[in-house]
Amino acid sequence: MDNPASAAILTGMRDESDLLIVGGGLNGPALALAAAQAGLSSTVIDALPAETALANEFDGRSYALALASQRMLARLELWDELADHAQPMLEIKVTDGRAGEGAAFLGLHFDHAEIEEGPMGYMVEDRYLRRALWQSVDRCETIRHLPGCRVTAQEARPGGVTVTLEDGAQLHGRLLVGADGRQSGTAARAGIRRTGWRYGQTALVCAISHEKPHHGIAHQFFMPSGPLAILPLPGNRSSIVWSETDDAAQRINALSDADYLDVLRPRFGDFLGEISLAGDRFTYPLSLSLANSFIGDKLALVGDAAHGVHPIAGQGLNAGLRDVAALAHVLTHARQRGEDFAQPDVLARYQLWRRFDTATLAGATDIFNRLFSNDNPLLRAGRDLGMKAVQAVPALRRGFMREAAGLTGDLPELMRG
CATH class of the missing domain: 3.50.50.60 (FAD/NAD(P)-binding domain)
Structure with a gap:
């Protein structure tokens, strides 16, 4: 070069x-x-x-590649090299709640078996x-x-x-x-x-190792301060994208690794057992x-x-x-x-x-x-009812999954498989 x-x-x-x-x-x-x-x-x-x-070197950064993006990489003759390092996302679970209180209920559950094309996407390290x-x-x-x-x-x-x-x-x-x-x-x-505009939020990004397997399940936990995404990586590891208000994110990111994990644990929960950091930590101010x-x-x-x-x-x-x-x-x-x-x-x-x-x-x-990203009781009730309604209608669930997989709309040739 x-x-x-x-x-x-x-x-x-x-x-x-x-x-x-x-x-x-x-x-x-x-x-x-x-x-x-x-x-x-x-x-x-x-x-x-x-x-x-x-x-x-693994620095903690990873990407969620939709199925359409995976198809494009295959057309560019890159996927054979990436496949062994890619983690399929087989399910997505979306919940709503507060840190330390657990999810209000299982709002949405998307299973790749409900669509014909296969996994909705793959996680690949940067x-x-x-x-x-x-x-x-x-x-x-x-x-x-x-x-x-x-x-x-x-x-x-x-x-x-x-x-x-x-x-x-x-x-x-x-x-x-x-x-x-x-x-x-x-x-x-x-x-x-x-x-555009700033959201007054900052994303805390890192990767973690955990005791229990994730089974290819991605989690999106909505909290008043912002969403927490837990995205499966190969092995017992997951990528974390965790949104907080700007001030809170600055305070959290200034903590030692041990204290950082102490703040993350009540948000993350214990469903994957004990957690530890894998790679570096990053912050990104969020805006449109x-x-x-x-x-x-x-x-x-x-x-x-x-x-x-x-x-x-x-x-x-x-x-x-x-x-x-x-x-x-x-x-x-x-x-x-x-x-x-x-x-x-x-x-x-x-x-x-x-x-x-x-x-x-x-x-x-x-x-x-x-x-x-709020704690308004009326909005919480409305969004939880909305998620419950989508969960109850298979056609809506499949529509959301196909959208997440990048399979809707007028696809360019490279993404058509």
Whole structure:
């Protein structure tokens, strides 16, 4: 993963790619691989150093991949490498209550056996997913990875786009894609504003080891301060995404590991036996953030650069991968028809496809968080009755499961299995 940017300046060579992708998290390399399958070349400009992409230590970060996302990774020829490290989510149990008091009742129980397609999703650690993506990128002759590089300027021009790196190197392409997160410099430089707000909540994220097996069951426990997600990992381990008010989260995160666990235990319960930390602890302030446009002049945004939602439904990465699959679908079909895929009418198809879906997801997660993150007795009664009603109607349960699995709506080709 050498960085050839400075060499490009010294030799005076023009650096041309079909796609210039800014952002080396997960969506950036996924898009480069999807574009490669369509015969398009990419340069991925990654602010992170090369060693970060291939780090093998478990740091506690994991992702809930919906079934549609798993299908996409299989189509990108990544799943064989990931399957041994993936934990199927066979059931989801949703409860409502207060810390230390246990659940009010079993509000919802989703069992994958009720849908034909299989597990609703899989839990995969960040280290395995990131490594699989970048190793595949390294093997692909039509993708260049520029680690440790930052973009300082971008300019749409007739026939393409040019970006300038910190060291003065200029790269040229036909389409610029921002995959550079909620604080997207790509979007900002294009003058694209964002709409959103803070929730006054912070997510405490970690992984734990526990005595008893989880049997592939994911738990979502709604408390007045915010939801607690317990997501199964391979072995007797689970990923924790635990939302608290900003002030409470700051106090909890400042505690020692032992005291941190003492605060977690009454929220977590004892159904998995004794617990201990596995890996590092993280905090993420929670907010809603939507780009006012997903496209610009020879520009498209994907993932958190386009939308950031509350993690209450675990759909952040899945929504980003769906962006990637949709953009790849639009670009591929435009190319097959002989169209210039960077033209406004082509990019408008991508925006039309994804903007409504992501706005709907953002609205749904916002409403769910506001409905459940409180202790209003009337709202508690209403939401518990609502969950009980869904539980009583098999067709509604299956609809929720298919939605969680990413199987509803107009699926891009990469997600169709």
